[in-house]
Amino acid sequence: MTVVDTVLARIPAPLRGILLKHRELLKFAVVGATTFVIDNGIWYLLKLTILEDKPVTAKIIAVIIATIVSYVLNREWSFRTRGGRERTHEAALFFLFSGIAVGLYSAPVYVSRYWLHLEVPEVSRLVQEVADFTAGSIIGTLLAMFFRYWAFKRWVFPDELGNPRPHRFHDDPADEELGHP
Template sequence: MSLVQWGLDRLPGSYRDVLLRHQELLKFAAVGAATWFVDTGIVYALKLTVLQDKPLTARAFGVLIATIASYVLNREWSFSARGGRQRHHEAALFFAVSGLAIVVTLIPQAVSLYVFDIRVPRVSAPTQALANFVSGQILGVLLAMVFRFWALRRYVFPKDLREAELEIL
């Protein structure tokens, strides 16, 4: 028995039914959580070492590596019951959607740094670090997650490929 099944067996029926109805969203959220840690680890490893003065560059590298992990995990687990496209076409669509999501991820932090000017020397380094964390790691990632879930379900891993193609036309 899997850990997930063990946990589901201990929940009241009404909660279990809701979780089962939304299992794709929950799996997507779990992948998102895992890749958030990948992204965060990479961003801060780079910001504390070789990219101290380039927080957006560090963010872009973190998002890129987390996106690659996200494709593999979403393809093999979250949306494993969907698809039907040839793998190379599906991967191209995934990375196109993720490319747009990278832009979505960067927008809140760019606004924080360049519109509100929350950066050194105007503010202290801890203030900039906190603003970068909130705007990049929380707001940016949440906005991109909503966008990705919608786009992945609709375009990359459609339930029925023929229906999805008709919707696009």
């Protein structure tokens, strides 16, 4: 029994149906949560050490690393039944839209630090860190997440190509239950 089977078996049937119906969005959210941890871990590691005076640069580096992980996880799990594009074309589109998302991630930190001046010495270190977290990890993440989900479904992994990739991993029982290959 897979982890997915175990989790689904414990969820009441009406809710299970809703989760199965929106499984792609849920998988995207799990990938997002994973990359959120990666992004913030790297961001704080960099901005509290070698890039202390360059929080926007630290955020961009962290987001780029998290984006590479996101591509692999989204391609092989979240959107594995979609697509059909040539891999290089798909990757180019993924990274193009993710590049736009880097701006969406970073813009709130830029506004917080350089327009609102929420940085030391104008404010305390605690206020600076709370403002950075709110701007970069909450507002920036939400803006980029909604944009990326929309762009990925629309252009990177579209259904209308009609050429889903063959499965290389264990088939998801949720796909079979909904009549997907």
